[in-house]
Amino acid sequence: MVVLVTGGAGFIGSHLCEKLLSEGYQVRLVDDFSTGKESNLTLFKEDLEIIKGSIIDKSIVKTAMKDVEIVFHVAAQASVSISVKDPMYDATINILGTINMLESAVEKDVDSFVFVSSGGAVYGNAQVIPTPESSPREPVSPYGTSKACGEMYVEYQARVSDLKYMIVRPGNIYGPRQDPFGEAGVISIFLDAIKRGEPLHIFGDGKNTRDYLYVRDLVDLIVLCGENPQNQAMNAGTGKETSVLHLVEIMREVTGKNPQVIHDPPRSGDARRSCLDITRANRLFGWYPKIELQRGIQLTWQWIQNK
Ligand SMILES: NC(=O)c1ccc[n+]([C@@H]2O[C@H](COP(=O)([O-])OP(=O)(O)OC[C@H]3O[C@@H](n4cnc5c(N)ncnc54)[C@H](O)[C@@H]3O)[C@@H](O)[C@H]2O)c1
Numbered sequence: 001m002v003v004l005v006t007g008g009a010g011f012i013g014s015h016l017c018e019k020l021l022s023e024g025y026q027v028r029l030v031d032d033f034s035t036g037k038e039s040n041l042t043l044f045k046e047d048l049e050i051i052k053g054s055i056i057d058k059s060i061v062k063t064a065m066k067d068v069e070i071v072f073h074v075a076a077q078a079s080v081s082i083s084v085k086d087p088m089y090d091a092t093i094n095i096l097g098t099i100n101m102l103e104s105a106v107e108k109d110v111d112s113f114v115f116v117s118s119g120g121a122v123y124g125n126a127q128v129i130p131t132p133e134s135s136p137r138e139p140v141s142p143y144g145t146s147k148a149c150g151e152m153y154v155e156y157q158a159r160v161s162d163l164k165y166m167i168v169r170p171g172n173i174y175g176p177r178q179d180p181f182g183e184a185g186v187i188s189i190f191l192d193a194i195k196r197g198e199p200l201h202i203f204g205d206g207k208n209t210r211d212y213l214y215v216r217d218l219v220d221l222i223v224l225c226g227e228n229p230q231n232q233a234m235n236a237g238t239g240k241e242t243s244v245l246h247l248v249e250i251m252r253e254v255t256g257k258n259p260q261v262i263h264d265p266p267r268s269g270d271a272r273r274s275c276l277d278i279t280r281a282n283r284l285f286g287w288y289p290k291i292e293l294q295r296g297i298q299l300t301w302q303w304i305q306n307k
Contacts, residue, residue: 002026003226004068006055006101007075008048009036011178011185012116012170012215016072019219021047030055030064031075040177055097061104070112070226073101076147080121080269081183083143094146095153102157112164112229114222115154117147119169119235120210120274129241130211130277133169133233140269151233158231166225168218171237171276175215175296176303186244187212187297190251191304194259202244204266209241211275214296217289224285237276238289247297254297 003020007013008029013036020027021044028049041048053060055075065071076094077083083090098115105113121144123131137148157163178185180192190200213236221236252258281287291299 001069002028002067003070003072004064005029005072005074007031007036007073008050009033009038009040010074010078011040011175012173012218013074014040014177015175015215016074016219016222017041017048018044019216019223023223028064028068030060035078035179056092056100058100058104061100065104065108065110068105068108068110070114071101071105071110072114072116072222072226073098074116076116077143079183080141080143083141083146087142090142091146091149094143095149098150099153102153102163106157106161106163109162112166112226113154114226114229115150115165115167116222117151117167117169117233118144119171119237119276120271122148122151122169123274125271126274128277129273130237130239130275131235132277133235133280140271164229165231166229167233168222168225169233169235169276170218171211171213171235171274173213173215173218175300178215178300180304186210187247187251187300188304190248190259191255191297191301194251194255194257195304199260199262200248201262201264202248203264203270205263206245206248206261207243208270209243209273209275211237211240212242212247212293212296213237213289214291214299217291221281221285221287224287228285230284232280234281234284235276235278236281237278238293239276239278240293241273241275242293250294250297251301254294254301
């Protein structure tokens, strides 16, 4: 069975490709390599069909969609700060790119369409924590707005066609291959700083909480969603809140090092708390995260050290 992964050369997309290959799928990926890397694909590149190009290019997407049964739409402009500086660019990739993917998928009558959205960005400053999928979309950044809009286009297409879909809303994903030089991905950023003997910069008091999910647990759930589309949204997290201070404590234990911690002023727009209710994924698919935070940090530390 041919499956298409957009953004397959990125952090999450590359793990998804690897998982799909291990399950016997024929995997095609489309990526413009704007943030994706060839090195993310080193271990399994020969088994992939790689199309270099943008999801906003109609002819590229049309070619990529040939004989595809499941579409995993992972590609995105995924930086909040870029979205604030250049909302038109963000909207072009995240909204127009998603519309292009959807139109082509409907034209080719694919069996299933998975849209990777974002839990933290779409719910914004949620009233209910852990936040269930029924909570309102209240984004507080252009990135969250474009993701919410992408979700609404998916829902719209399903209303006017036979499209079967799932919307996956990940929490804070971490693990090997996450870029430690990005603005997000605190686990990767901190472990890389520890490796280089540099101090850890915490924005604010370090009591902000997030829901950290190991990337392999996420891709397990994404594949389940692709195989069993039920036309609804699905949170992907752990249901547990972890503060930045607690992360640092775990990193001290895992690495055996004692990095200096510097508190910088809080970043405006950062939510105080974020955590996802994962009852739905558990009820529908029996899915639950298998990799505990300490183990996931160990695996990420091993990767950072060998990089
Ligand atoms: N990392 C997280 O914690 C997290 C959390 C929630 C949601 N997400 C979502 O997961 C998805 C993957 O994020 P990631 O962390 O792996 O980021 P990433 O930057 O590593 O991956 C994004 C991929 O999309 C590709 N891409 C970007 N624009 C493209 C375009 N126009 N055409 C084709 N390819 C394009 C990039 O080259 C890259 O390979 C994104 O949709 C992101 O919004 C990530």
